[in-house]
Amino acid sequence: DTEVTQTPKHLVMGMTNKKSLKCEQHMGHRAMYWYKQKAKKPPELMFVYSYEKLSINESVPSRFSPECPNSSLLNLHLHALQPEDSALYLCASSQGGAIHEQYFGPGTRLTVT
Amino acid sequence: DQQVKQNSPSLSVQEGRISILNCDYTNSMFDYFLWYKKYPAEGPTFLISISSIKDKNEDGRFTVFLNKSAKHLSLHIVPSQPGDSAVYFCAASDTGNTPLVFGKGTRLSVIA
Numbered sequence: 001d002t003e004v005t006q007t008p009k010h011l012v013m014g015m016t017n018k019k020s021l022k023c024e025q026h027m028g029h030r031a032m033y034w035y036k037q038k039a040k041k042p043p044e045l046m047f048v049y050s051y052e053k054l055s056i057n058e059s060v061p062s063r064f065s066p067e068c069p070n071s072s073l074l075n076l077h078l079h080a081l082q083p084e085d086s087a088l089y090l091c092a093s094s095q096g097g098a099i100h101e102q103y104f105g106p107g108t109r110l111t112v113t
Numbered sequence: 114d115q116q117v118k119q120n121s122p123s124l125s126v127q128e129g130r131i132s133i134l135n136c137d138y139t140n141s142m143f144d145y146f147l148w149y150k151k152y153p154a155e156g157p158t159f160l161i162s163i164s165s166i167k168d169k170n171e172d173g174r175f176t177v178f179l180n181k182s183a184k185h186l187s188l189h190i191v192p193s194q195p196g197d198s199a200v201y202f203c204a205a206s207d208t209g210n211t212p213l214v215f216g217k218g219t220r221l222s223v224i225a
Contacts, residue, residue, distance in 0.1 A: 042215035106155050
C-alpha cells in the first residue's frame, strides 16, 4: 500500500465555520506533512510532524491547527479562515527526513466563502 | 529569494520526441534532488530522484542529470507520450533534514 488518502476531496466553508481535514497513510512512514498549494504555484510547506511530534511550523497562522493522533493519521483543524485561504491542501508522508521521497495524497480543495 | 528555479513555465513537445525539463538551484548545501509530476486536481507524484554523489539516474523513460558545478539538473523523458502531459516540479533538500524546496513547475504538453 503506497497510498496517502485525504478526506474530504472538496470542502466549502464559511469564515465562521470550524472544520477538519484528514490524512491517513499505512506505509509505516514516520514523517507527515501539510502543504498548501495555490493555482500555478508550487506546494508551500505548512507543518512537518516527525515521529508524531510537530517539528516544523512554517509561521502558519493559528487559524490552522495540526494534530497527529498517531503515526498513521494527520489532521488539520480549520477555524475562522479567510477567503485567501482557499487552496488545495496536500498531505504527504515519508519514511524519515528530507532524504526520503515524499508521497502525496490527492489533496483537499478548500473554498472559503 | 527562490532557491530552486524552473525558468520555463511551459514546454511543448511532439509525441515520440525527447522532453527536457530544466532546474537550477542556488543553495550549495542541497544534496538531494527530486522530480514530481502533477496532474490537475491531484497531488504530486514522485518520479525520480538523484543524490549529489551521482551525476545521472535512470528509470525507464526518465533520466535525471545533475551538474553540481553549474547547480543545474535536468529531467529527460524519451520517448515523450501524451500521458506525460502534466506539471513537473523540481525539488531539492539538504539532507540535514531540511524540508523539500520546490520550484514553480514547468507545464509539459506532449502533442500527438
